[in-house]
Amino acid sequence: MQRKSSFTGLLITALCAVASGKLREYHYVSEEKTWSEAQQYCQEHYTDLAFISNQEEVYQLLPISRGDWTWIGLHRDANDPTGWTWSGGENSAFRFWKSGEPNNAGGIEDCVMVQWDMRWMDSLCSRTLPFLCYKEKLILVQEMKTWEEALEYCRGHYxxxxxxxxxxxxxQAQSKIEGAQTDHVWTGLIFLAREWLWVNGDHLEYQAWSGGKLPHCPAQYLHCGTLTRDGEHWGTRNCEERRNFLCYRA
Structure with missing residues (x-):
């Protein structure tokens, strides 16, 4: 019972302590490109066009902004004319539109740009603008630890x-774990209070479960999430198993 209470306390601390904006590096690219060209450039040289999921990330980007109109990764959802998604495919739960936007002038403004205040404005995707990229800061740790020990290690060292x-x-994470010594590698996925969540508080929108379905009622002890080394999907494992793991580096 004492160990379970300690584990729950650790999770609550982790959920409250880390903001996702600290887990990404943002880069301003002064070359002027269309939105699609900027997307390709960011995916080749970084991770993707800038993804903004909360107010803290807005504050993180403000010093990088140069005052020019600049592309970010948001674009109109091809399957939902009123919806918006990020370049990597995740839904846009956080919104930061400029007053009166999006207005879809002429019915052809499907991509999003920002200026000095980082407020969003829809625009014609064929415009050529500088752009913002981001890079995930991931590292593979080739040590054998339980999920809880991996969490403590990442928070202590990275x-x-x-x-x-x-x-x-x-x-990107899949490419990082090619040298893993275990077939499954711990990630921040945890089943807590009858739901799956990311331990740092990020929204669970994009999913890649084995079998294609969210495990609503995982078997007892299979409450920690992994990325499989060879199968390119998420798995559920016993939290007490000892495995390699990924960390966000500082």
Whole structure:
């Protein structure tokens, strides 16, 4: 009972202590490109076009902004004309529109740009603008630890266990674990209070479960999430198993 209480307390501390904005590096690229060209450039040189999920990330980007109109990764959802998604495929739960936006002038403004205040404005995707990229700061730790020990290690030596918020981030993490010594690698996924969540508080929107379905009622003890080394999907494992793991580096 004491160990369970300690574990729960550790999780609550972790959920409250780490902001996702500290887990990404943002980069301003002064070359002027269309939105699609900027997306390709960011995916080749960093992780993707800038993904903004909360107010803290807005504050993190403000010193980087140069005052010019600049592309970010948000674009209109092709399957939902009123919806918006990020370049990596994740839904846009956080919104930061400029007053009167999005207005879809002419019915052709499907991509999003920002200026000095980082407020969003929809625009024609064929415009050529500078742009903001981000890079996930991931590292593979080749030590054998339980999920809880991995969480403590990441928070003590780096920043946190990672969230995989899009297909782009999933594939980047997959490339990082090619040298893992275990077939499954711990991530920040945890089943707590009858739901799956990322331990740093990020929203669980993008999902890549084995079998394609969220395990609503995982078997007893299978309450910690992994990324499989060879299968490119998420798994559920006993939290007491000892495995390699990914951390966000500082």
């Amino acid at each position: 920043t946190d266990l990672p969230s995989l918020l899009s297909k782009t981030e999933h594939l």
